[in-house]
Amino acid sequence: MMREKVKSSGFSTGLTDLQHLWASRSMRLGLLGVLAIPLVYSFIYLWAFFDPYENMKYLPVAIVNEDHGAVKDGKQINAGKELVQELEKDSKLKWEFIPRTQMKKGLKEGEYYIAVVIPRDFSQRAASADSPAPLKGQLQYYYDESNNYLSGRIGQSVIRELENTLEEKLTHVYIAEIFNKLKKSAEDLARAADGAATLADSVKKAEQGSREIKSGIHQLQSGADRLYTGTHQLSRHLAAMNRELVKTKGEIAGHREQIKKVQTMIHQLNEQIQIIAKTGKWPGQDSRIYAMEETISQINGNNDQSGKLLQELIKDHPELAADPHAKQLKLALSTEAKQHQRLQNQLSEMKQKENSLPSDLSPDELAQIAARSQKLTDDLDRAIASIDKLDQLVTGTGQLLQGAQRLEAGQSRLIDGLNQLETGAIQLQKGLGNIASGQYQLANGLHDGVNAANKNLTSAKEKENMIADPVNVQEESLHPVPNYATGFAPYFLSLSLWVGAMFLFTVIDLYRVLDKPGGEPLSLASGAIIGAAQAVICSSAIIWGLGIKPELPTQFFLFTIVMSLTFISLNRMLVALMKNVGRFLAIIFLMFQLTSSAGTYPLPLLPDFFQGLHAYMPMTYSIHGLRAALSSGNIHAVFQDSCILLAFMSGAYMVTQIYLRWVKPWIKRAVIPGLKRRIAV
Numbered sequence: 001m002m003r004e005k006v007k008s009s010g011f012s013t014g015l016t017d018l019q020h021l022w023a024s025r026s027m028r029l030g031l032l033g034v035l036a037i038p039l040v041y042s043f044i045y046l047w048a049f050f051d052p053y054e055n056m057k058y059l060p061v062a063i064v065n066e067d068h069g070a071v072k073d074g075k076q077i078n079a080g081k082e083l084v085q086e087l088e089k090d091s092k093l094k095w096e097f098i099p100r101t102q103m104k105k106g107l108k109e110g111e112y113y114i115a116v117v118i119p120r121d122f123s124q125r126a127a128s129a130d131s132p133a134p135l136k137g138q139l140q141y142y143y144d145e146s147n148n149y150l151s152g153r154i155g156q157s158v159i160r161e162l163e164n165t166l167e168e169k170l171t172h173v174y175i176a177e178i179f180n181k182l183k184k185s186a187e188d189l190a191r192a193a194d195g196a197a198t199l200a201d202s203v204k205k206a207e208q209g210s211r212e213i214k215s216g217i218h219q220l221q222s223g224a225d226r227l228y229t230g231t232h233q234l235s236r237h238l239a240a241m242n243r244e245l246v247k248t249k250g251e252i253a254g255h256r257e258q259i260k261k262v263q264t265m266i267h268q269l270n271e272q273i274q275i276i277a278k279t280g281k282w283p284g285q286d287s288r289i290y291a292m293e294e295t296i297s298q299i300n301g302n303n304d305q306s307g308k309l310l311q312e313l314i315k316d317h318p319e320l321a322a323d324p325h326a327k328q329l330k331l332a333l334s335t336e337a338k339q340h341q342r343l344q345n346q347l348s349e350m351k352q353k354e355n356s357l358p359s360d361l362s363p364d365e366l367a368q369i370a371a372r373s374q375k376l377t378d379d380l381d382r383a384i385a386s387i388d389k390l391d392q393l394v395t396g397t398g399q400l401l402q403g404a405q406r407l408e409a410g411q412s413r414l415i416d417g418l419n420q421l422e423t424g425a426i427q428l429q430k431g432l433g434n435i436a437s438g439q440y441q442l443a444n445g446l447h448d449g450v451n452a453a454n455k456n457l458t459s460a461k462e463k464e465n466m467i468a469d470p471v472n473v474q475e476e477s478l479h480p481v482p483n484y485a486t487g488f489a490p491y492f493l494s495l496s497l498w499v500g501a502m503f504l505f506t507v508i509d510l511y512r513v514l515d516k517p518g519g520e521p522l523s524l525a526s527g528a529i530i531g532a533a534q535a536v537i538c539s540s541a542i543i544w545g546l547g548i549k550p551e552l553p554t555q556f557f558l559f560t561i562v563m564s565l566t567f568i569s570l571n572r573m574l575v576a577l578m579k580n581v582g583r584f585l586a587i588i589f590l591m592f593q594l595t596s597s598a599g600t601y602p603l604p605l606l607p608d609f610f611q612g613l614h615a616y617m618p619m620t621y622s623i624h625g626l627r628a629a630l631s632s633g634n635i636h637a638v639f640q641d642s643c644i645l646l647a648f649m650s651g652a653y654m655v656t657q658i659y660l661r662w663v664k665p666w667i668k669r670a671v672i673p674g675l676k677r678r679i680a681v
Contacts, residue, residue: 497564505586552629
C-alpha cells in the first residue's frame with residue numbers, strides 16, 4: 001500500500017500538494033515566507049555590502065598639521081603644508097583638518113575613525129636627507145578598533161598608501177637635489193679637467209726645461225772638468241815655482257854675506273871718494289876695486305840664473321805672467337841686474353879713471369865722481385832691499401799654491417755635485433715625464449667622466465621619476481571581480497538557500513499530517529518545486545536587482561537549482577531521521593559549512609580542523625561552482641561541482657527512502673509494540 005503511494009507521487013502530485021497548501025490561509029503565508037527567506041538573506045546582505053570602497057569618500061579622517069617648517073640652503077620648506085594641500089585635492093576619503101584637541105575628542109566619541117598627526121619636526125626631518133645624520137620622517141597614526149575593527153584595517157591601508165605617496169614625493173625632492181648637485185659636480189669636474197690639462201701642459205714645459213737644465217749641467221760638467229784640469233796644472237806649476245823660488249831664495253841666502261861685504265866695500269869706497277872729493281887726494285884702491293868687480297860679477301851671474309829660472313817658470317805656466325808677485329819679482333831682478341851693470345860700469349870707469357886720472361883733477365870733476373859714487377851706493381842699497389823682498393814673493397807663492405790646492409779640491413767636490421745634480425736632473429726629467437703622462441691621463445679621464453655625467457644627466461627628469469617610482473606593477477586579473485557583491489554572492493547565496501531549506505522543514509513540515517486520510521505526508525516533488533522556486537527567485541534578484549552579471553547565466557540558474565535541491569534533500573534526511581534533533585543538527589551543520597567552505601578567507605588561513613572538514617562539506621562545492629559561474633566562466637568546474645552536489649543529494653535521498661520504506665515501518669511494527677508491552681508489564 002505504501003509502495004503504491006510512493007510510486008504515485010510525481011510532479012503532478014507535488015502541484016496538488018502545493019494547491020492544498022495554498023488553499024489554507026496560514027499555510028499560504030508560510031509558503032510565501034519560505035520563498036522569501038532566501039531572497040531576504042542574499043539580497044539584503046549583498047545590497048548592504050555591494051561595494052563599501054565606493055563610499056570611502058564618506059569615511060571621516062582627521063588630519064592634524066603641527067609642522068613648523070624648516071630652512072635649508074636659504075629656502076623655506078613646509079612639507080606638512082604641502083602634504084595637506086595634496087590631501088585636499090584627494091577625494092578618496094573625507095579629510096578634515098582640525099587641531100589636536102578636537103581630534104582626540106572626535107576619536108574618543110567615534111566621530112572620526114582614523115586620525116593622522118603631522119609632527120612639528122616633519123619638515124626638519126625631511127630636510128635632513130643629505131646631512132651626515134639623516135632623520136626619517138614620521139607620521140603619527142591613531143585609530144580605535146573598538147569603535148570599528150574594519151575601520152582600523154582600512155586606516156592601515158590608507159596610511160600605507162599615504163606613506164607610499166609621501167615616499168615617492170620626498171624621493172622626487174631628494175633625487176632632484178642629488179641631480180642638481182651632480183650637475184654642479186660635473187661642472188666642477190669639467191673645471192678640474194681643464195685645470196689638469198693646463199697642469200699637464202705646464203709639467204710638459206717643465207720637463208722640457210729639465211731637459212735643458214740637464215744639457216746645461218752637462219756643459220757645466222765639461223767646463224768644470226776643464227777647469228779642474230787647468231787648476232790641477234796650475235797647482236802643479238805653482239808647486240814647481242815655489243820649489244824654484246825656495247831654491248833661489250836659498251842660493252841668494254848663500255851669497256847674502258858676499259853681498260853684504262860688497263855693500264860694505266861700496267860704502268867704504270864711497271866714503272874714500274867723498275874724502276878725495278873733499279881733500280883732492282886719490283888713494284890707491286886698485287885691490288878693492290878689483291875685489292868689488294869680482295863680487296858684482298858673481299852677483300850678476302846669480303841674478304841672471306834667477307832671471308832664467310823665472311822666465312822658464314812663466315813659460316811653463318803662462319798664467320803666472322799676470323801674477324803681481326811674479327811681475328814684482330821679474331821687475332826686481334831686472335832692476336837689480338841693471339843696477340849691478342851700472343855699478344860694474346861705474347867701477348870700470350873708476351878703474352880707468354884711476355889709471356888715467358891725472359893728479360891734477362879739478363874739484364868739479366871730483367865732485368861729479370863723488371856724486372856718481374854716492375848714487376851708485378844708493379842704487380846698491382835699493383837692489384839689496386829688493387832682494388830682501390824675495391821672502392815675501394816666496395810666502396805669496398806658497399799662499400797661492402795653497403789656494404790653488406783648495407780650489408782644486410773644491411772643484412773636485414763641484415764635479416761630484418754636478419754629477420749628482422745630473423743624476424737628479426735625469427730623475428727629475430723622468431719624473432716630470434711620468435707626471436705629465438699621468439696628468440694627461442687624469443685630464444682625459446676627467447673629461448670622459450664629465451661627458452658620461454652630462455650624458456647621464458640629459459634625461460634627469462625621467463631618471464628622477466624612475467628612481468622615485470622604480471617599479472611599475474602591471475596588474476592582470478585572470479577573472480576580474482567588479483565589486484564586493486559579486487565576490488561574496490556565492491557565500492551569501494549558499495547561506496540563503498540552506499536557510500530556505502531549513503525553513504521549509506520548520507514552517508511547513510512535509511511530514512506533518514494534513515487533512516489527508518491515513519496521515520500521508522506531502523510529496524518530495526512539492527519540496528523540489530519550492531526549492532527550485534527559491535533558487536530562481538534568488539538568482540533573478542541577484543542578476544536584475546543588484547546588477548550582478550554572471551559569466552555563465554544559464555549554468556548559474558541551473559546550478560542554483562541543483563544546489564537548492566541538494567540542501568533540501570539533506571535537510572529532509574535530517575528531519576526524517578531525527579525530527580527536531582535533525583533540525584538542530586541542520587543549524588550546526590550550517591555553522592561548520594560556513595567556517596570550512598573558504599567562502600570568506602582563503603583555505604590556508606583557516607585552522608587545521610576546518611581545513612580537514614573542507615572537502616566533506618556540500619557548501620564547499622556550491623561556493624566553488626557559483627564562483628565559476630559568476631566570475632571565472634569555468635564551465636568544467638560548474639559541471640564537476642554539480643555532479644558532486646548531485647551525489648550529496650542522491651545519497652541523502654537514498655538514506656531517506658531506506659529509512660521511510662523499511663526502517664521506520666519496522667520500528668512501528670516490531671519495536672514500538674514491544675516497548676509498549678515491556679512498559680505495561
